[in-house]
Amino acid sequence: MAVVYQRPHALLDVPTHYCPGCTHGVIHKLVAQAIDELGCEGRTIGIAPVGCSVMAYNYFGCDMIEAAHGRAPAIATGVKRSLPDSVVFTYQGDGDLAAIGTAETVHSATRGENITVIFVNNAIYGMTGGQMAPTTLPGQVTQTTPTGRDVAYAGFPVRVCEMLSTLSGVAYAERVAVDSVPNIRKAAAAIKKAFTCQIEKKGFSIVEILSTCPTNWGLTPVEALQWLRDNMMPYYPLGVYADKTEKGVRG
Numbered sequence: 001m002a003v004v005y006q007r008p009h010a011l012l013d014v015p016t017h018y019c020p021g022c023t024h025g026v027i028h029k030l031v032a033q034a035i036d037e038l039g040c041e042g043r044t045i046g047i048a049p050v051g052c053s054v055m056a057y058n059y060f061g062c063d064m065i066e067a068a069h070g071r072a073p074a075i076a077t078g079v080k081r082s083l084p085d086s087v088v089f090t091y092q093g094d095g096d097l098a099a100i101g102t103a104e105t106v107h108s109a110t111r112g113e114n115i116t117v118i119f120v121n122n123a124i125y126g127m128t129g130g131q132m133a134p135t136t137l138p139g140q141v142t143q144t145t146p147t148g149r150d151v152a153y154a155g156f157p158v159r160v161c162e163m164l165s166t167l168s169g170v171a172y173a174e175r176v177a178v179d180s181v182p183n184i185r186k187a188a189a190a191i192k193k194a195f196t197c198q199i200e201k202k203g204f205s206i207v208e209i210l211s212t213c214p215t216n217w218g219l220t221p222v223e224a225l226q227w228l229r230d231n232m233m234p235y236y237p238l239g240v241y242a243d244k245t246e247k248g249v250r251g
Contacts, residue, residue, distance in 0.1 A: 094119070175238050
């Protein structure tokens, strides 16, 4: 009998703590799938952040290190420089990467650190109860913006891929989504390419993934997917923002 699907070896067969409908599970599978396909599990080291994915070390079969809030790129830098033949990735949310960890993210990118960043953007702080994040959309209701984000008071959302694509050290930056099967397939290809970019020593790579948070958005899982399409995708367009690999020239 032909096997048409199986769990990636790098994804452990354990229950996760994520809320029903959360797309972290899909993204975990895509990361593990890339590790499997590249045959690098034995030399891969992941950096878990503070946030919804704080316990990611329980779900991946590779070595994992827990980082203080926002410091994952700094930890990844130290690991990669100490073990240059390892494959190092961070797995971060928008509050961790674009608020508490802005400096670590920007400076790791501009130095061209040869690491891979998996950036999950769900436009809200998830673990701590649904406060406004750096990526919260204008007018979006959160626990700390009950009448919607007022850009005159709170400023505008941060477009991370657009910002990082201006830095010379960034070899690859792409924004994808996990709202549909076609987009999940594109996300899988982007994650694999980001890891390949690191293995080929091209420099800093980041994949930003538009994700849902049904619990803190106050929506059903199906409604949350549609809200992502209707609201997040127009503000955060999908696509490649930098590509300095052999097969790409943009950036």
